[in-house]
Amino acid sequence: MSHTEHHITSLKTLSIVFGALVFLTVFTVFTAQFDLGAFNVPLALAIALTKASLVVLIFMALIWDNKVNAVILAVGCLFVVVFISFILLDTEYRGDLSNTFEQTLMDERLEAERAAMGDTEAAESQAADH
Amino acid sequence: MSTPHSDQPAHVKHYFVSSEQQFDAAKMGMWLFLVTEILLFSGMFVAYTIYRSWHPETWAALSTALDWKLGGLNTIVLLGSSFTVALGIHHIQKGNKKGLIINLILTFLFAGVFLVVKYFEYSAKIEHGLLPGAAFDPHGISYGFDYATYNVPYGPQFFSIYFVMTGIHGFHVLVGMGLFAWITRKAIRGDFSAEYYTPVENCGLYWHLVDIIWIFLFPLLYLI
Amino acid sequence: MSHSANGMVNYLNHDKGIKSWLFTLDHKRIGIMYLVAVSLAFLAGGILALLVRIELLAPGETIMSADAYNQSFTLHAVLMIFAFIIPAIPAVMGNFALPIQLGAKDVAFPRLNLASFYIYLIGAAIAMSALIVGRIDGGWTFYTPYSTSIGDGILFVTAGVFVMGFSSILTGLNFIVTVHKMRAPGLTWNRLPLFIWSIYATSIVQVLATPVIGITVLLLFLEKAFQIGIFDPALGGDPVLFQHFFWFYSHPAVYIMILPAFGVVSDLMGTFSRHQVSGYKFVALSSVAIAFLGFLVWGHHMFVSGQSAVSSVVFSLITYLIGIPTGVKVINWVQTMYKGSVQFKSPMLYAIMFLFTFSIGGFTGIMLGVLAIDIHLHDTYFVVAHFHYVMMGGNVIAALGGLHYWWPKMTGKLYNETQAKIAAFLVFFGFNLTFFPQFIMGAQGMPRRYYDYLPQYEGYHQLSTYGSWVLGVGLFLIAYYLLVSVFKGKKAGLNPWGALTLEWTHTTTPPDHHNFLETPVVTRGAYDFHLARHLFEHGGEVTELEGMGDGASTLPETPATEDATV
Ligand code: HEM
Ligand SMILES: [Cu+2]
Numbered sequence: 001m002s003h004t005e006h007h008i009t010s011l012k013t014l015s016i017v018f019g020a021l022v023f024l025t026v027f028t029v030f031t032a033q034f035d036l037g038a039f040n041v042p043l044a045l046a047i048a049l050t051k052a053s054l055v056v057l058i059f060m061a062l063i064w065d066n067k068v069n070a071v072i073l074a075v076g077c078l079f080v081v082v083f084i085s086f087i088l089l090d091t092e093y094r095g096d097l098s099n100t101f102e103q104t105l106m107d108e109r110l111e112a113e114r115a116a117m118g119d120t121e122a123a124e125s126q127a128a129d130h
Numbered sequence: 131m132s133t134p135h136s137d138q139p140a141h142v143k144h145y146f147v148s149s150e151q152q153f154d155a156a157k158m159g160m161w162l163f164l165v166t167e168i169l170l171f172s173g174m175f176v177a178y179t180i181y182r183s184w185h186p187e188t189w190a191a192l193s194t195a196l197d198w199k200l201g202g203l204n205t206i207v208l209l210g211s212s213f214t215v216a217l218g219i220h221h222i223q224k225g226n227k228k229g230l231i232i233n234l235i236l237t238f239l240f241a242g243v244f245l246v247v248k249y250f251e252y253s254a255k256i257e258h259g260l261l262p263g264a265a266f267d268p269h270g271i272s273y274g275f276d277y278a279t280y281n282v283p284y285g286p287q288f289f290s291i292y293f294v295m296t297g298i299h300g301f302h303v304l305v306g307m308g309l310f311a312w313i314t315r316k317a318i319r320g321d322f323s324a325e326y327y328t329p330v331e332n333c334g335l336y337w338h339l340v341d342i343i344w345i346f347l348f349p350l351l352y353l354i
Numbered sequence: 355m356s357h358s359a360n361g362m363v364n365y366l367n368h369d370k371g372i373k374s375w376l377f378t379l380d381h382k383r384i385g386i387m388y389l390v391a392v393s394l395a396f397l398a399g400g401i402l403a404l405l406v407r408i409e410l411l412a413p414g415e416t417i418m419s420a421d422a423y424n425q426s427f428t429l430h431a432v433l434m435i436f437a438f439i440i441p442a443i444p445a446v447m448g449n450f451a452l453p454i455q456l457g458a459k460d461v462a463f464p465r466l467n468l469a470s471f472y473i474y475l476i477g478a479a480i481a482m483s484a485l486i487v488g489r490i491d492g493g494w495t496f497y498t499p500y501s502t503s504i505g506d507g508i509l510f511v512t513a514g515v516f517v518m519g520f521s522s523i524l525t526g527l528n529f530i531v532t533v534h535k536m537r538a539p540g541l542t543w544n545r546l547p548l549f550i551w552s553i554y555a556t557s558i559v560q561v562l563a564t565p566v567i568g569i570t571v572l573l574l575f576l577e578k579a580f581q582i583g584i585f586d587p588a589l590g591g592d593p594v595l596f597q598h599f600f601w602f603y604s605h606p607a608v609y610i611m612i613l614p615a616f617g618v619v620s621d622l623m624g625t626f627s628r629h630q631v632s633g634y635k636f637v638a639l640s641s642v643a644i645a646f647l648g649f650l651v652w653g654h655h656m657f658v659s660g661q662s663a664v665s666s667v668v669f670s671l672i673t674y675l676i677g678i679p680t681g682v683k684v685i686n687w688v689q690t691m692y693k694g695s696v697q698f699k700s701p702m703l704y705a706i707m708f709l710f711t712f713s714i715g716g717f718t719g720i721m722l723g724v725l726a727i728d729i730h731l732h733d734t735y736f737v738v739a740h741f742h743y744v745m746m747g748g749n750v751i752a753a754l755g756g757l758h759y760w761w762p763k764m765t766g767k768l769y770n771e772t773q774a775k776i777a778a779f780l781v782f783f784g785f786n787l788t789f790f791p792q793f794i795m796g797a798q799g800m801p802r803r804y805y806d807y808l809p810q811y812e813g814y815h816q817l818s819t820y821g822s823w824v825l826g827v828g829l830f831l832i833a834y835y836l837l838v839s840v841f842k843g844k845k846a847g848l849n850p851w852g853a854l855t856l857e858w859t860h861t862t863t864p865p866d867h868h869n870f871l872e873t874p875v876v877t878r879g880a881y882d883f884h885l886a887r888h889l890f891e892h893g894g895e896v897t898e899l900e901g902m903g904d905g906a907s908t909l910p911e912t913p914a915t916e917d918a919t920v
Contacts, residue, residue, distance in 0.1 A: 008223045009216065018213040025205050025348075029198060032353035044349035052342045059216045060338045066154060068534065069161040076165030079562050080172040082649055084179055086665065087598045090653070091180050093662035094594075116283045116590045145459035145536075155462040155535040162527045166565040173569030173599060177584055180595060263589055264581035284590055290582035294573070 007064035017058045024051050141326045153328055160332040164339045167302075171343055174295045178350060181291065185284040192288040193354060195260055195268075195280050197251065201352035204247050205344065211240035212341040215334040222317075225324040231317045234330075237337065238310040241303050248300055255289070262290035292351055299347060302340045309333045364766070364864040379464035382865060384471055385449030386764065389757075391475060392442050393833075399433035400829065402426050407788075407822040410815045413807055420805040424491035427803065429484075431494035432511060436518050437478045439749055440607065443614035444560075445474070445525055447756045448553045450764060452529060454857035454865060455547045457538020457874045462531040466524050474521035481514025493803055495604075496571075498585040498596045502578045509578055512571035519564045519571075522610070526560030529553055538856070540876035547855045547880035548624070548637055552617025555641035559606045559613070559648065567603035570596070594659050601652035609648040611745055613641055615712075615752030616683055619705045622755050623687045624881035625853040626702035627694025631881050633686040640679035647676050657728045666725055673723035680716055684709065699851065700774035704755030707782050711747025715740060718793065733803075736796025742789045754781070754832065761836065762850050763857055766864040767843030773835040780828030787821025852890060855880050859889070 028047040036043060057063040062070055095105045139149055146152040182189045214236040221229025258277040259267035266286035268277040313329050316322065322330060365382045375383055406427050409416045418426065453461050461467050484490050484507040492500045501508055533554045537546075574596070576582045583589030585596040616637075624631040631637055653661060653669030687709060696702065718740040722728050731737060762768055791814040796802075800811045807815065849858040857865065860874040878885040 006223060009220060011217070011220060014213065014216050014220060018209065021209045021212075022206060025202065025209065028349050028353065029202055032198070032349070040354045044354045045346075048346050048349050051345045055212060055338050055342055055345070059212055060335055066158070069158060072158070072161045072165055075558075076168050076562065079649060080168060080175070083169075083172055083566070083602055084176050086650070086653070086668075087176055087180065087595070088183070089668060090594070090598065090661040090665040091592075092183065093664045094660070096662045096664055112590065113283045116286075145464070151535055155531050158534060159463060159466075159527055159531045162530060162561055166523050166527070166561055169562060169565035170569050173566055173573070176599075177573075177595070180592070262576075262580055263583035286583050287590060290576075290584055294576060294582065294584075298572075 007061060009058065009061060009064075013058060017054050021051055021054060139325060141328075149325070153331075156328045156332060157335075160335050164335060167339055167343075171295075171298070174291065174298070175346070178291050178295070181284065181287045185287070188282050188284040188288055190354070191282055192280060192285055193352060195255075195277075196292070196352045197254075198352045200247055200251050201348050204244050205348045207240050207244050207247070208341045208344050211237045211244075212338050214240065215337050219327065219330055219334055222322050222327045222330060223324055227317065227320065227322065230322060230327075230330065231314065234310055234314040234317055238307055238314060241307045241310065244303055245300065245307075248296070248303075255293075260289050262286065262293045295347055295351070299340070299343055302343070306333075306337050306340055309336065363866070364862060365867045366766070366864050368867045377468070379460070379468055380867065381449050381453050381461050381464065381467060382764075382869075384467050385446050385451075387471055388441060388445040388449060388474075389764075391471075391478075392438050392446060395433050395437035395478065396442075399430050399438055400826070402430035402433070404822055404826055406430060407819040409805070410807070411819045412815075413809060413812060421489075421491065423805045424803075425485075425489065428491050428493055432481060432490075432515075433478075434745075435494055435607075436481065436515055437474075439611050439745060440518075440522055441474060441525070442611075442749065442753050443618060443756060444529070444553055444556055444610075445471075447549075447618065447753075447760060448525070448529060448556075448614065451760060451855075451857055452550060452553055453532060453536070454861060454869050455550055455855050455880075456532065456536055457541055457856050457860070457870070457876060458532060458536035459868050459870070461528050462536055463528050466528055470521040470524035470528070473524070474518055477514045477517030477519075477521060479514075480517060481511050484508070484510035484514065495600060496574060497600075498574065498577065498591075498593045499587055501574065502586055506578070509575055512575040512578075516568055516571045516575075519568045522560050523564045526557035526564070529557040530561065533557075538874050538876055544635070545876055545879045546638070548620035548631060548634070548641075549614075549617035549855075551638040552613045552620065552641045555645040556610055556613040556617075558642070559610050559645050563603045563606035563610070563649070566599060567607070570599040570603065573599070594656070594661055597656050597659050598652070598661075601655045602649075605652040605655065606645075606648045608741075608744065609644055611749045612712075613644065615708070615749045616641060618752045618756040618759070619687060619708050620683075621853075621855070621880075622701050622705035622759060623690045625759075625851055626697045626699060626705070627690050628697070628852070628883050629690055629694025629881070630879070630883065631686065632689040632693065633682070634879070634881070636682050637686050640682045643679040644676065647672065647679070651676060651723075654723050654728070657725055658732050670723055670725050674720060677716065677720050684713060684716075700771060700778055701755045701759035701851070703775065703778045704751050704758065707778070708748065708751045708755065711743055711751060711782075711785065715743030715745075715747050718743065731796060733801055734796040735792040735800045735802055738802045739789045739792035739796055742792070746789070747785060751781070751785075754778075757836075759851065760857075761839070762846030763861075763863055763865065765840055765843070766846055767839045768846045768850065769839035769843055770835050773831060777828045777831040777835070780824055780831065784821050784824030784826070784828050788818050788825055789821070791815075791817040791821075849889075854878075854883065854886050854889075859886075 024047055028044055031043055031047070032040075056073070062073065138146075142149050142152055146155070214233040218230045218233030218237070221227075221233065255261065258270045258272070259265075260277070260280065261267065263286045266289055268280040268285070270277050310333065313333050316329065365380055369378075375387065378384065378387075405418065406423065409418050409423050409426075449461075449467065453459070487505070487507040487510055489505040490507045490511055492504060496508070496512070533546075533550060573582070573584055577585050577591075581589055583591045585591045585593055587593050620631055620637055651669055651673045653665050654673045657666050657670070687705075691706075698706075718736070722731055722737065722740055758769070758774060792800075795811045795814040798811070800807060800814070846863050848861075848863050851858065853859075856870075856874055856876070860870055862871075
């Protein structure tokens, strides 16, 4: 049959990619030692994304594959982005109605935090009882 | 019974026109399945994102409670297993059945190592009460470190997310081991050849995805 | 070849015994098994609905306690949504007709297809067992923290929904691959029947959205079992986050319900208007557009949940956008009828009914999408009426149309057309009598999910309950004459409707086990009646298979259906 069409990735390419993946793992551990402030998360994510892309494109051979499979993956990822970003639109602006006082919200948050503390303390004392 | 495609190789099902059509269909089905997996995990990533953005201090503090050395080791182990799967497919594409079998067994073993490491990680967490939700109760001292300092607000959420994410991931590793045991057996029986290796290809795709999920989990949970 | 072209050997009788059904890989038989299963779910859900309506006949306790009432409407909804309406059209008619319309011998993964049927059964059984374990009374939406505060039954419901979700995913996945990879020679995307387009769009939604309900109910399960505190506010979790998760699936899920209905209606409009469906490409692509837009509006269920105002505004605006592709469809259907010559056979009656009822449902949906109006209408009977106009008036009416349309092909028998018309009228009248009063009392403030009510709503509730009886009679009449037709019905011809899709033009009635005697080659679009005049040369019913001139002998003459072209 026409299986000859299937792309065979050379051993050399596979090995190079594996090497790169290991290197990037070491690199992300290394960068995590430093506090880069706001860049901590984006950098870690960028490295992870690079690694994931290498796996997808070379190990999973998507780069040589039928384009429809790439579209499927892209659509899937798109909806993950939609999922996260639309929820952030709520959670990042929760309580933005003008009739909600800043103070009320802060009080509520403090109270919730205290409640959470209280709960864990209660759990602790319970554990101590045993 | 009509056998309209008797000129086809034995592995081609009667409702397919050609081996190529069957292979493409199976692979497309697998990619669709992988997308469902991605969306399943996305729920956990959403929960992670929301709680992290609400309680960044908790997240920064508690990521140190996870052992990056073990997490890093497991990352390398999983990357290695992805590599061996890719090698296995390379070999069978060239008709090297022995190369396939060796690499499948290696993959299976790597997956086992991953779970063993995970087991040690989990037991350490459980021992010190670093548990999800209501069970969260950090205590005990080891190597001069007092675990009670991990008792911060929203700590339970961090460990809920940690356990659910790694738990679902670990479950996928377990399923992967089952799959590799199955296709290793098939490979030893000589079912695969350069013409037909669809199950290997699809299990490989699945396995790479499991690897990719971990590629994200590792920095998000252990490092930052 | 053991095929005989005289219609004697077919997929129903080529193999006998219960095992030949339970282990079948034939998409047609799996479709029939789904038909039986979802009909039972519909029956169970329907009986619960009738009970709920009787309870509401008068204020105060009528036939059941408040507790029983809450459990009844919850179980009604869970059954209707997860066990009936989601699989109804795709798994029954999609399974039966989609591969044949594509000119394929089967779906791409027949084993997976059978597996998905059993997974569905197992899931439904688990969910039903919650009834025994007890006390599920928070409605089908399972909002936290209430849902985690009730008994352990919730564990079963969530597990059941999780499992049924798998079935839905596998069906969708199977259909997408089948549409991509298994089309007959000549069947280009532009020639696909609109039913296929809509099932294709539905499948996209199934594959992308269902995993999220999976993780949602899984987390809910863990929340209940281990108090993980993701959704439970008492443990520091966020209940609104649960609503986001839930509606990320459940709004797209309403398109899993309605898109297949659009497809059925498109096919019916084309066939019974004897005319190319107007704006074919727009109708086809609007399904895909709706599938995608449908993912961006879930927050319109949460306007009063306390989500941020910014997100409410965004969700509200995108909700209006959905009206555009939906309107495109409705307008094109009307134009198809206007340009064609309409035959008022019973399937077409349902298609026309659909135009009325679905449009009311859609327009009221847009009303609910308006922020200020929804504050007033949220959680009232207005919402109940809205979603019944889209789910019952949309999906179920279209499903009935589809069932009447494909019934002769599925069973080889014709049902009694007069009884079918009477039943159609009863369903239409009963449906509107049941649900229209709910708009009025909802707008006046009658809250939903209430056991008791103020005397001022009594008249509306009574009308609604009487309507439900008429509706019930209509549905039982349908069940009756369809069952009778299986045993006593007249033999159906090859193509009693004069339709142009492959299941009518290229298969025997009922179809052969392998669907086609020879692989069809498609040379025209699904509704190109002007290119298929030769089929209608003899006037009236089509009795010859297209492109079967040589190999197969013609089928015996069958009497034309009762109604001539109007
Ligand atoms: C034009 C299209 C549509 C629009 C703009 C729309 C809009 C809405 C809105 C805004 C709500 C929330 C009302 C509230 O809770 O206050 C709602 C509820 C609902 N809609 Fe729709 N809708 C549309 C079509 C559909 C379709 C096609 C279906 C199903 C086949 C459907 C099923 C439902 C259900 C089940 C609910 C109630 C959910 C619950 O709270 O239990 N809708 N719709
Ligand atoms: Cu909605």
